[in-house]
Amino acid sequence: MTDSAVNVSRLTKIYGQGRTAFKALDEINLKVERRGFVAIMGPSGSGKSTLLNIIGGLDRPTAGEVYIGDVEVTGQPESQLYQIRREQVGFVFQSFHLSPILSALDNVLLPALPLGITHQRRERAKTLLDRMGLANRVQRKPAELSTGERQRVALARALILDPMVLLADEPTGNLDSHNGAEVIRLFRELNEEMGKTILLVTHDARVARHCRRVIFLRDGRVCSEEEAGLEEVI
Ligand SMILES: Nc1ncnc2c1ncn2[C@@H]1O[C@H](COP(=O)(O)OP(=O)(O)O)[C@@H](O)[C@H]1O
Ligand SMILES: [Mg+2]
Incomplete structure (x- = not known):
């Protein structure tokens, strides 16, 4: 059994073909440890949703691999993907x-x-x-x-x-600060008390502060990473 809940290697996604081809993800490597709580930040269009969707089996990469625990998400036929989406990951959307x-x-x-x-x-x-x-x-x-x-x-x-992993794409994006803080408090509780592995996308630094690690994307690449201290929920 691997010790990673999510393991992404050399993940590339190209939208379109020929002259209109656009590289949304460019050989991304990313590991999230079991019981990890990781935020992905980055400007609009940097590939955050594309990355999360491919990890969760909602979209397919052009190249590269994704594992959720020991289960390979990439390269599965649609019938298997359906089961993986249902049983390995839980999705929360904006x-x-x-x-x-x-x-x-x-x-x-x-x-x-x-x-x-x-x-x-x-x-x-x-x-x-x-x-x-x-x-x-x-x-x-x-x-x-x-x-x-x-x-x-x-x-x-x-x-x-x-599910083994919770994936959340801008889960507080449509909430006011009070409701956003409440949702983040619940994510914290799920991580700390139920041991859920969480990977969330946010452009809100106040949300990212509650995660243990923050990964920054730019132009489809990981541009930096930092450990974040867990902050008290106000
Ligand atoms: N289905 C698609 N077809 C073509 N281009 C897309 C598609 N989805 C996303 N893109 C492009 O890929 C880039 C990354 O998009 P996205 O992952 O949604 O970024 P983010 O979530 O960081 O804002 C953007 O430039 C976007 O326009
Ligand atoms: Mg997005």
């Missing part, structure tokens, strides 16, 4: 991506649908919503929740199948 017609509880259960909604999974979904401070919101639809509450439902959904 714009929540919740189903508007489902309750908070059913949104959390959605990734479990192909595996069967057992009593145990329903209880786990409730426990996760409780942990997110949403015990009295389980039957509400997204439109009946605040933006901060919607992101906490999305966080519970990302955890329902107990």
